[in-house]
Amino acid sequence: xxxxxxxxxxxxxxxEEGITEIAIYKYDGHTVVDQFVSLVxxxxxxxxxxxxxxxxxxxxxxxxxxxxxxxxxxxxITQGCTIVAHNSSFDYRILRTEYNRLGYxxxxxxxxxxxxxxxxxxxxxSYSLGKLCKAIGIPMSDRHRASGDALAxxxxxxxxxxxxxxxxxxxxxxxxxxxxxTIEKLHKLLKTLPTTNGIYYLHNDxxxxxxxxxGENIKKEATILFLKKTNRSKKIQEKTISISYEETGNxxxxxxKYYLELEVNHPKYNLRSKKKMIQNDFNNDNMLLIDKGxxxxxxxxxxxxxxxxxxxxxTNLAFQENHLDIxxxxxxxxxxKLLAKTIIKKYLEKKNSLKIVRL
Numbered sequence: 001x002x003x004x005x006x007x008x009x010x011x012x013x014x015x016e017e018g019i020t021e022i023a024i025y026k027y028d029g030h031t032v033v034d035q036f037v038s039l040v041x042x043x044x045x046x047x048x049x050x051x052x053x054x055x056x057x058x059x060x061x062x063x064x065x066x067x068x069x070x071x072x073x074x075x076x077i078t079q080g081c082t083i084v085a086h087n088s089s090f091d092y093r094i095l096r097t098e099y100n101r102l103g104y105x106x107x108x109x110x111x112x113x114x115x116x117x118x119x120x121x122x123x124x125x126s127y128s129l130g131k132l133c134k135a136i137g138i139p140m141s142d143r144h145r146a147s148g149d150a151l152a153x154x155x156x157x158x159x160x161x162x163x164x165x166x167x168x169x170x171x172x173x174x175x176x177x178x179x180x181x182t183i184e185k186l187h188k189l190l191k192t193l194p195t196t197n198g199i200y201y202l203h204n205d206x207x208x209x210x211x212x213x214x215g216e217n218i219k220k221e222a223t224i225l226f227l228k229k230t231n232r233s234k235k236i237q238e239k240t241i242s243i244s245y246e247e248t249g250n251x252x253x254x255x256x257k258y259y260l261e262l263e264v265n266h267p268k269y270n271l272r273s274k275k276k277m278i279q280n281d282f283n284n285d286n287m288l289l290i291d292k293g294x295x296x297x298x299x300x301x302x303x304x305x306x307x308x309x310x311x312x313x314x315t316n317l318a319f320q321e322n323h324l325d326i327x328x329x330x331x332x333x334x335x336x337k338l339l340a341k342t343i344i345k346k347y348l349e350k351k352n353s354l355k356i357v358r359l
Contacts, residue, residue: 002027002111003081004157006150007091008054011047015097018042019067020056023146024077025154027084029161032154036077037147039064054144067098078108082174086129086153088112107177113156116173120163129153175238182237186226189243193219196294198247199258202240202267211236211269214258218245236269249294249314252302252354255343256312260336278342281307286359288321289344302344303331305359309340324359 005024009017019040026034039056041064051057074095085091088110099106114127124135129149133140138155142148164170176182193200198218202211215221226237248254262270282304289302293314301321303310311331320326334340 001081002029002084002157003078003108004084004150004154005078005091006085006146006153007094008056008144008146009050009094010042010044011050012044015093017094017097018044019094019098020046020050020054020061021146022070022074023150024074025150026077026081027154027157034077036070036073037150038070040070041066056145068102071099071102071104075106082109082111084111084113084153084157086113086149086156088175109177110175111170111173112175113153113160116160116170117156119169119173120160129156132156186237186240189240190219190223190226192243193222193245194247195219196247197249197251197254198245199254199261200243200245202236202269203242203244204239205241207242209265209267210239211267212258212262212265214254216251216254218247232269232271239269247294249298249300250291250354251352252289252291252344252347253300253312255347256302256334256340259339259343260334263336263339275339275342277338278345279338280345282341282345284356284358288327288357288359290321290355290357301327301331303327304344308337309334309344321357 008021023037291300302312311333313331
């Protein structure tokens, strides 16, 4: 069962808006079985641009019911329903904000017809409700009024249901308020991670890396990300289908791999700021940095020649470290030498414990 709705507001600062009109059509997938349409007294002034857009003014709302007077009816008509709206994150946020003011935790699953339209009616010039409906021949009346927009959304959603032949696209697009499916998925992924130093990679359904994380405890860092409630974190949690990782054994290799690979992979959800590059030379032109490896009796090494970072890798024999030709065959070469130098210089400034061998 679906509750297809549209809300008009006063405008104003984020989370300070008030509802001026609401229209809800309860839809069973075939027909509208119930409806609720009402003006609402927001008990605050309406922004001038909103008056011009909707035609709703403060005088019209003087005798309209206040939100607390219609709150029970909204709960009843949406009970057991998935909220459907064109930009559902906006309408759902407005509803939750109003109920929060009343001390009630309003929770419903939601479905956005903008996101669905992009998947099921691709290649449209615009996905705004008015332009999309015009493009596909859905008649509209009372544009920017709750009832008119909600009825148009009903017709749009009916078309989307018909287009979803497998009945899986719409089901997978539902944003569950309790996130049960997402929580179960993330819990399974976390079980595959070690508690060692390294980097983890989150992949979407196409296998593309959408986020990279790092830390001394891979599992702990991924868990922290999966528990966050920010909009970006929620997107990452929803889009993540699989997870992979690489153990590094120490912080220096973690930092090197992480920042160098960020430049190559450009994960969608990583926030990146430009690093101020350090161009001055190392104290020694030629040296080998040696740190602990991933397992006992293994070393992590970084080779520097002629004041440039050549590469990094792992050795398990002193013989490998003492013969440059063998060592160079083992290490992973570094292309972005300036970035690598910046990372290593900053790391050395903090006097981290590692062995430095002059060559």
